[in-house]
Amino acid sequence: MNKIVEASTWVGQKLEQRELASPAYYFNLQAITEDIDRVRNTLGGEVLQDVSACPLQEMLSRLPTPGRFGAITASRAELNMVAGWETDHAYVQLPGMTPQLTRAVLGVGHRLIVESPAQVATLAKVRGQRKVQPIMLCVHPSVVSSMHGAHVGMLREALDQAIAIAQENNITIDGLSVPHTSNFDADLALELLQGMRNLAAEISATTGHPALRLIMGEWTDVLHTSQPTQAYRAAVVSGPEGECMQHVGGVSIFRRGGVLVTRVLDIQASATGARAVCDCIVRGDFQASFSLGDARNLSRSETGLHSTTLVGTTSSDGDVLGDTNTAIEVGDFIAFDDMGAYFRGFDPVVALEGKRLPAMLFFDKELGDA
Secondary structure (H helix, E strand, C coil): CCECCCCCCHHHHHHCCCECCCCEEEEEHHHHHHHHHHHHHHHCCEEEEEHHHCCCHHHHHHCCHHHCCCEEECCHHHHHHCCCCCCCCEEECCCCCCHHHHHHHHHHCCEEEECCHHHHHHHHHHCCCCCCCCEEEEECHHHHCCCCCCCCCECHHHHHHHHHHHHHCCCCEEEEECCCEECCCHHHHHHHHHHHHHHHHHHHHHHCCCCCEEECCEECCCCCCCCCCHHHHHHHHCCCCCCEEEEEECHHHHHHHEEEEEEEEEEEEECCEEEEEECCCCCHHHHCCCCCCCEEECCCCCEEEEEEEEECCCCCCCCEEEEEEECCCCCCEEEECCCCCCCCCCCHHHHHCCCCCCEEEEECCCCCEC
């Protein structure tokens, strides 16, 4: 196998003297930890990991304790991944909350983010003698700001109904969550923050219990935005006493930490130019990725005579990884950066067909793969 020759990112730095495995995802735990700190320092408050953005038990278990303040899960499998975390900030948000899933949440002691009055009623019905953690109300962004377009969250009438059911059944409400994944907008962020605080104060007055936990969704581009963040951060850190402000980290904390490496198996001529057949498969791996087309040849840097299309190992016309203008030879390693979030690396169809799933390799600050 060829060794890496020129690479400008951490994959090359970590693997310079090693043989590369392919196909494989390389996760840089240090980069993920650093980006969690950067989001926290930029926005203020704490950072919750959106487990659905990178649902890897192996990765989550390797993160250092400071990176595990809390998490939001959206399935039974994700819930199990963080069931052992020592945190009071493990939240579960499931649109299809069944009685069985509600019992599972009660069993691990996580907090529910409820999306409808019916979910509060189900919780009251199935709790039995179990201890029920205070719940969070999922608020549609339009209730607290001029933001529109979200399909998740309760409107005002549903919120009032959920509050009434919770009060009738002695279920405590201690916070709000506003679901959104948006680019940072300085004015909108301040509007959203103030709207959430106003609603929290109103609900606190209604229920007699302080609703001091606020989950503010995810500003996906916060680490790269040209918008000023200082005023928002100042407003966050100057909140009322006892307030726990939390921002969701999905794309913003996981994306940079993952790189997919694949190897060129064959080079073929076609009517539209050269095709380089690689040893990974475009099914789940790339369909939801932001990085489609951003290919780097790790084995050589010289420019080729023409663009080469990189394809996977199936015969499907849709099995296209991207294009590269660098020279390509059989055995070259190709990297796709920013694959740490929503990479969709576990495709059951691929597994059933007997295709080769990418390996998972993890690197931390001290040494190579764990």
